[in-house]
Amino acid sequence: SQELEQSPQSLIVQEGKNLTINCTSSKTLYGLYWYKQKYGEGLIFLMMLQKGGEEKSHEKITAKLDEKKQQSSLHITASQPSHAGIYLCGADKAGGTSYGKLTFGQGTILTVHP
Amino acid sequence: DTEVTQTPKHLVMGMTNKKSLKCEQHMGHRAMYWYKQKAKKPPELMFVYSYEKLSINESVPSRFSPECPNSSLLNLHLHALQPEDSALYLCASSPQDRRVPDTQYFGPGTRLTVL
Numbered sequence: 001s002q003e004l005e006q007s008p009q010s011l012i013v014q015e016g017k018n019l020t021i022n023c024t025s026s027k028t029l030y031g032l033y034w035y036k037q038k039y040g041e042g043l044i045f046l047m048m049l050q051k052g053g054e055e056k057s058h059e060k061i062t063a064k065l066d067e068k069k070q071q072s073s074l075h076i077t078a079s080q081p082s083h084a085g086i087y088l089c090g091a092d093k094a095g096g097t098s099y100g101k102l103t104f105g106q107g108t109i110l111t112v113h114p
Numbered sequence: 115d116t117e118v119t120q121t122p123k124h125l126v127m128g129m130t131n132k133k134s135l136k137c138e139q140h141m142g143h144r145a146m147y148w149y150k151q152k153a154k155k156p157p158e159l160m161f162v163y164s165y166e167k168l169s170i171n172e173s174v175p176s177r178f179s180p181e182c183p184n185s186s187l188l189n190l191h192l193h194a195l196q197p198e199d200s201a202l203y204l205c206a207s208s209p210q211d212r213r214v215p216d217t218q219y220f221g222p223g224t225r226l227t228v229l
Binding site for chain 2: 031033035041042043045048050088101102103104106107
């Protein structure tokens with residue numbers, strides 16, 4: 001099964017600073033999803049990456065998938081308090097053969113101080 | 115519109131009660147999911163319905179009983195739960211259209227407390 005490891009586990013930054021969260025897989029990723037969650041609430045879809053070397057951006061958040069498709073990074077530029085939350089990476093649980101079975105990393109808790 | 119709604123938002127129940135969680139989406143998605151999330155842990159998949167048929171049951175105890183009355187609705191019937199079943203229950207849906215990446219969209223969750 002797909003195992004995803006996120007780092008760091010938690011991150012505290014000052015408003016305006018840039019930051020990066022990493023998600024590493026033990027197997028090739030066939031679809032890598034980034035979600036954001038406020039404590040006790042649902043997951044908000046951010047971005048999905050499929051191709052090696054792919055990069056997507058939305059507002060100040062950029063996600064990349066490496067060429068080997070085993071590592072993804074999420075970069076936030078000029079962080080704001082609204083970026084605070086838990087960031088989760090998720091991937092197809094069995095490497096593309098089990099449609100709909102997502103497994104998640106442990107999450108990264110982001111705190112942004114104004 | 116990528117909205118998935120869940121009711122109720124909060125639920126407190128005793129171990130002998132029977133209750134139901136409800137999930138609804140009007141995006142025309144053909145797959146719907148139930149996840150369980152304990153505090154400080156990632157969501158764990160419980161059930162998947164594909165085209166209104168149960169396609170995945172992740173060895174969930176029978177005290178949890180899913181139901182998909184139609185393509186827009188998903189219920190989770192609860193009976194004789196244990197205190198350790200207290201968690202945030204998340205519903206999600208996805209298009210399941212092979213022409214596009216199958217992204218799951220989540221509802222806001224139901225916070226369940228079992229006394």
